[in-house]
Amino acid sequence: MLVSILHRATGTALSIGGLAVLTWWLMAVAQGQDAYAAFTKAATHPVGLIVLVGLTWSFFQHLLSGIRHLVMDTGAAFELGVNKTFAVLTLLGSIVLTAALWVYVLEFRA
Amino acid sequence: MSLGDSATPLGRVRGLGSAGEGGEHWLTERVTSIALLLLGTWLIASLLILPDLKQQTVIEWLRPPSGAVPMALLIVIGFKHALDGVKVFVDDYVHEEGNRFAVNTLLLFLAVGGGALALYALASVAFGGVA
Numbered sequence: 001m002l003v004s005i006l007h008r009a010t011g012t013a014l015s016i017g018g019l020a021v022l023t024w025w026l027m028a029v030a031q032g033q034d035a036y037a038a039f040t041k042a043a044t045h046p047v048g049l050i051v052l053v054g055l056t057w058s059f060f061q062h063l064l065s066g067i068r069h070l071v072m073d074t075g076a077a078f079e080l081g082v083n084k085t086f087a088v089l090t091l092l093g094s095i096v097l098t099a100a101l102w103v104y105v106l107e108f109r110a
Numbered sequence: 111m112s113l114g115d116s117a118t119p120l121g122r123v124r125g126l127g128s129a130g131e132g133g134e135h136w137l138t139e140r141v142t143s144i145a146l147l148l149l150g151t152w153l154i155a156s157l158l159i160l161p162d163l164k165q166q167t168v169i170e171w172l173r174p175p176s177g178a179v180p181m182a183l184l185i186v187i188g189f190k191h192a193l194d195g196v197k198v199f200v201d202d203y204v205h206e207e208g209n210r211f212a213v214n215t216l217l218l219f220l221a222v223g224g225g226a227l228a229l230y231a232l233a234s235v236a237f238g239g240v241a
């Protein structure tokens with residue numbers, strides 16, 4: 001139930017926020033140094049970082065629960081126990097992947 | 111004879127659901143999701159593998175076909191999948207036919223416009239206007 005709602009919420013966040021950031025970033029790359037500097041400034045601002053971390057988590061959560069939905073589309077994994085285990089695994093997986101990515105970015109690449 | 115007596119199971123459900131249609135939409139959503147599984151992973155991996163994210167580095171990554179083509183696919187399929195997904199949301203929660211048509215049309219324009227803008231930016235990087 002929670003994971004199903006999250007699939008819609010993260011999908012909406014990626015549709016609006018994710019595609020907006022992607023488009024803004026590509027426009028900034030195309031427009032030149034000043035535009036790119038403005039994008040970088042916004043992206044590295046604490047608020048920008050929170051948005052990017054949120055989008056990263058949304059991406060991983062939507063990806064993992066999306067795989068879960070594809071499995072369930074085949075008619076598998078409807079048993080209560082298995083279903084719940086997969087649901088919990090998508091949550092754990094998205095948190096672990098998001099944390100690993102940002103620890104790597106902020107600790108080893110900053 | 112009512113439809114319920116004569117129809118096959120498929121015939122009985124066809125045209126039902128909150129959108130009033132949708133077998134094709136349902137399948138498209140799945141196919142684009144598999145494509146985005148690959149393209150999204152490509153994007154994240156590429157951003158992590160690039161030595162840095164300075165503008166020049168990004169340009170050199172996006173200019174050759176190895177960068178420009180997957181990015182173009184990500185833009186087109188990403189906006190399509192987003193539109194398909196948000197349409198499900200709208201069909202479920204906007205009940206009045208006229209409003210639903212208006213919201214879906216607005217979202218279609220936003221998705222096509224946004225996708226075109228992103229493709230334009232990518233094209234100007236890939237085809238060279240930018241130093």
